[in-house]
Amino acid sequence: MMKNKDSEKNKFSLWLLAWPIFIEQFLQFLLGSVDTLMVSRISDNAVAVVGFSNQLFNALTTLFATVASGAGIVIAQKIGSRKEEEARTVAIIAFKVTVAIGLFLSILLIAAPEPIAGMLQLPEELLPLAKVYISVVGGGMILTAAMAVLGTAIRNTGNTKGPMMTAIGMNVIHIIMNYGFIFGEFGFPQWGLTGVAISTVISRLLATIVLFIIFLGSFQRKIGPRDFSIFDRKLFKEILVIGWPLGVNSASWVFSQLAIFSFLAMLGSTELAARTYMNTLESFCFLLGFSLALAAQIQIAHLYGAGKTKEAYHAVFKVLKVGLPLVIVNAFILVLFGRNVLGLFTKDTDILNLCTALLWLNLLLQPGKMVNMAIGNSLNAVGDTKYTMNISLIFMWVVATGCSYVFGVSLGIGIIAIYSCMITDEYVRGVLSFFRWRGRKFLRMKEDDLQKEREQEQNRCNEALASPAL
Template sequence: MADRGQKISLWVLAWPIFIELFLQFLLGAADTLMVSRISDDAVAVVGFSNQLFQAVTTLLVTVASGAGILIAQKLGARQVGDARTIGIMSVSVSAVIGLVLSVNLYVWPTEIAALLKLPDTLLPLAQTYISIVGGGMVLVALMSALSTAIRNTGNTKGPMYIAIGMNVVHVILNYGFIFGALGFPKWGLLGVAISTVVCRLLAAIVLFIMFLFTFEHRIAIKDFKTFNGKLFKEILRIGWPLGVNTSCWVFTQLLIYSFIALLGAGELAARTYMNTLESFCFMLGYSIALAVQIQIAHLFGAGKIKEAYGTAYRALWIGLVVVTVNALVIYLFGSRLLGLFTPNKDIIAIGVSLLGMNLLLQPGKMLNMALGNSLNAVGDTRFTMWSSIFSMWLLATALAYWVGIELGWGLIGIYACMIFDEYVRGIMSLFRWRGRKYLRLAEQREADKAASVVPGIRKPAAPGV
């Protein structure tokens, strides 16, 4: 980005993010498809474990996401040195947090799975998968911090290329370990876990090298000792509400998975297969939401407030069209797609019902993501935090348990409450964005700044002077 103050095209930002997310989706789909050749129980363990991994990485969001927004804002304001320092600190702190998470997941995998009510029959598989993949969580921490910093400079292509390489290697290793092909031992779920860690290690190394050359001045290893207390407070000011927000999402999702586990391994497997298909719709919307967050943060930092305000609505309408069309296509071909994963007719029937409900879910999710990320981009992260605390815990979790378990509506009832939660948070974000609280404050700051630098203009003298 030659000129940090110029508006970055939404399309230029979004399509590499989409491809990166699409490749991550393929990686997950390949995991699920290949693991389904082992057993439905193995699929249930992978789906359950991935929810757990998302939950334990929420601490990383506090630093990585807060740093990403600040990097974009600082670059928009042409404060390149501060942006560089923020990126370095985010990587260092995230690595320490990730290491702590890795140790805990490696030491207590079975105990954690049992605490979250995973069926006893699945605990041996969970012990293998969680200890290995969870033990490599420090790599996820590094990848998150590095890719977020790189992406928020406007370079969304770099992480995309790395995702391509990671995806190819992962599929090859999975194929070898699951089927005993290409000279690999036939290790089943153990091999899938090893494949995941190896791919993440390679991706983290390449991202780290790319990060060293991301800013105008090359980053040296000694620079990772850098710590700026003032800038770190800025990161936490924006980041800690984001951390709480994401914590609400992943922990409520983890609880919802534990509710589904109470219904049985079949329902858990159906939800995992459904997640794989739903991810395609989600990543389309999320790529647009991430792109508009970067775009608005740059515009906000550059003082282009009115342009930032209108950009959110443009991204929202584009996103609504895209996710709705894709949800419809997936629903129409749902039974065939689910048949690729399992021959179990009961699981397929449940999955098709959920895909029908997905037609209602995706527009609400897009509304929530587009406007929620827009609020985050201007620093209004506390609002999204409080709306998440209210809606996710009350509607998506407590109400889901009552409707799905107590009233006996099962997986359909749980999913209906998740849809209700998305629309409530989306509508709250819409009214907040229309109120323009943070945008008006920024406009006033820009007006004051402009008045103070106009030559020949003096402030009125105080009375009596």
């Protein structure tokens, strides 16, 4: 029994959770950069369409993030409190609901890609490319939904290696097929951006199949075909209580980013392409920090479920101690070498000049993002999701989005003003989240609940001892 406890403790250690997530994210970043580099060989307009479309897809994924994210936290908490069967049931329910939402989104994007792109202010010259890319990749949203819920469920059982290996395989296949479609190699037709879209869907389909196989064996009792008829209202309610604020929070961020992308589209395709290239470079800054923050969320949810509130409280500060220096150093490296790297993607002088200025602002942006990732994930892990939702709704839309429009578009200051508003938003929310975590509200509530359970158990024991023997 002691050996099993030690094994579970090691399984949920921060490092063992974090390193596969980091490798997964790092390789996705490298392969994503190669992907962007390949698409840039088609045209800068193709890059702008891919960047814009990905923002749209990210916005729509928030519709099923409510269930997937909430389920992940509940699964880790249930495993921490040794309620394995309930964790298993939660995973099954989340899979069914998330896939249903993904199917609806697939049908929507296949049916109306051009009106959606036009409504979001995409420049008219980009609409033909966007119509094809959105309908093909968007038609595979059911696969994105399945991958999201399967990967989240698997990670929160403590298995971060399975999703890592799957993501590596998916991205390698995607890059090989991209190369074939873009350059007409390996017997592939030279289909350009249409081929890239087809490559994306096929690689995601293969990844979904692998993740589903891993998912079936992720719990002590293997999931079988008959188990997919299970639906427990009480457990689904637990998912939604934690999940709906997470969904709103995620939606708030993604839709605010989508709004900002539409503001950039108003400024012109140069600004839109510059932001797309910067998105790729910015990912480099917080890869390890993001991995640590996600691992901390899994670990803290597990510790919280097990009633280890002191360990849960201190875990986030360990993440910040490591994560903040890393993102600062990485952002400074980008300031020094970022323009040279960008030269691999585009030769457009206007885009390069814009990105060079944005790299300095990125040095200010990344520490704020690191604090939000670490402390925000920790608050979510203990169920304090309404707080992170509330500050997101207020400051993302008033500061990041509203002020971006006022200063960037209305007053004509441009993309520099938009970045400055995004930086301000990150720091305001980061500071508020820090003081919320220091307050230990949900951790104290957990301690009170555990104390009541101990008192009730003691009372039952006393009553049993006081009862006359039969």
